Amino acid sequence: xxxxxxxxxxxxxxxxxxxxxxxxxxxxxxxxxxxxxxxxxxxxxxxxxxxxxxxxxxxxxxxxxxxxxxxxxxxxxxxxxxxxxxxxxxxxxxxxxxxxxxxxxxxxxxxxxxxxxxxxxxxxxxxxxxxxxxxxxxxxxxxxxxxxxxxxxxxxxxxxxxxxxxxxxxxxxxxxxxxxxxxxxxxxxxxxxxxxxxxxxxxxxxxxxxxxxxxxxxxxxxxxxxxxxxxxxxxxxxxxxxxxxxxxxxxxxxxxxxxxxxxxxxxxxxxxxxxxxxxxxxxxxxxxxxxxxxxxxxxxxxxxxxxxxxxxxxxxxxxxxxxxxxxxxxxxxxxxxxxxxxxxxxxxxxxxxxxxxx
Numbered sequence: 001x002x003x004x005x006x007x008x009x010x011x012x013x014x015x016x017x018x019x020x021x022x023x024x025x026x027x028x029x030x031x032x033x034x035x036x037x038x039x040x041x042x043x044x045x046x047x048x049x050x051x052x053x054x055x056x057x058x059x060x061x062x063x064x065x066x067x068x069x070x071x072x073x074x075x076x077x078x079x080x081x082x083x084x085x086x087x088x089x090x091x092x093x094x095x096x097x098x099x100x101x102x103x104x105x106x107x108x109x110x111x112x113x114x115x116x117x118x119x120x121x122x123x124x125x126x127x128x129x130x131x132x133x134x135x136x137x138x139x140x141x142x143x144x145x146x147x148x149x150x151x152x153x154x155x156x157x158x159x160x161x162x163x164x165x166x167x168x169x170x171x172x173x174x175x176x177x178x179x180x181x182x183x184x185x186x187x188x189x190x191x192x193x194x195x196x197x198x199x200x201x202x203x204x205x206x207x208x209x210x211x212x213x214x215x216x217x218x219x220x221x222x223x224x225x226x227x228x229x230x231x232x233x234x235x236x237x238x239x240x241x242x243x244x245x246x247x248x249x250x251x252x253x254x255x256x257x258x259x260x261x262x263x264x265x266x267x268x269x270x271x272x273x274x275x276x277x278x279x280x281x282x283x284x285x286x287x288x289x290x291x292x293x294x295x296x297x298x299x300x301x302x303x304x305x306x307x308x309x310x311x312x313x314x315x316x317x318x319x320x321x322x323x324x325x326x327x328x329x330x331x332x333x334x335x336x337x338x339x340x341x342x343x344x345x346x347x348x349x350x351x352x353x354x355x356x357x358x
Contacts, residue, residue: 028138028181030297032057032067035114037147037189039072039157041080044087044236045220047071049146049188049243051096052089056250057142060299064101068117068131072157073105082233089239089247090222091229104128111162115170118143120179133179141183142297146243149189151214164195175204182289184208184260184297188243190217196284207289209264211242211271212279218242219271219279219324226323241324242281245270256300261290274324 116124192210211218
């Protein structure tokens with residue numbers, strides 16, 4: 001009952017914010033940088049989150065030339081993946097891997113390349129497609145990161161991790177270059193708030209939300225054996241709690257009518273209301289940017305009914321609480337499932353072989 005009351009309050013707030021949302025001037029071009037900072041099949045969910053984010057942008061009409069994707073790309077055709085070439089971000093969901101640009105993969109997923117891409121520094125990137133954000137003063141930039149984190153750090157699969165001081169320095173440099181109008185950053189990681197709390201100054205026209213505050217874990221979801229309908233063939237979590245919340249909201253919302261602040265409150269409510277545990281979704285930077293419509297950052301191609309088209313049947317995209325597990329415990333879920341798989345399929349075969357040999 002408490003959850004439903006909270007959800008009703010959030011929806012009423014969404015309606016109110018929609019009435020006062022900023023219309024803004026000419027939107028310019030939308031740019032996006034999406035990055036999964038992990039590798040390994042046990043971290044399936046991070047690349048699934050990023051691929052899903054790409055589908056939201058693509059469906060919104062954002063061009064591939066304006067979307068830069070960083071992902072190790074070792075999941076879709078991983079020997080452990082039961083469906084080769086397919087990545088899903090929810091049980092029985094659509095293939096979010098389809099069509100995703102492979103701008104920076106493998107050894108080229110680095111903090112240095114990530115920052116150079118944001119700054120539009122073509123000479124600063126190494127390997128990959130060489131694509132960078134060539135934005136102008138009227139453009140809007142969306143940055144989304146999904147992986148593990150620690151106080152003041154976002155993990156990377158190669159080289160140095162991304163440190164808060166370096167990230168903020170790059171954002172200040174981008175602002176000084178006068179090559180964007182407004183920027184939005186979503187971060188999925190443990191202690192994600194520590195990347196901005198007390199160090200992201202106001203006045204940069206940047207609005208950031210994070211999966212967790214500066215001191216707590218974020219959470220994975222759609223994990224095996226959690227009564228969420230995950231097929232037994234998957235031995236790892238398919239998504240992350242905060243990420244699934246904003247992505248599924250983007251799948252079902254009219255992005256031309258919902259603001260960033262509306263989404264923040266809806267995602268905040270769903271994330272903290274998880275069945276087991278939840279984290280505190282936070283917001284930082286310039287709150288006035290939160291009045292912008294999502295369409296400025298995610299695109300706004302809509303169906304004839306006026307609602308954003310969805311990758312999945314909207315009837316199953318409920319905003320009900322999700323089951324969750326701490327990010328750092330998700331590795332244990334993966335290892336446990338692998339052991340169960342061995343016990344379920346291989347040990348009986350060895351027993352039969354042993355009996356036959358006897």
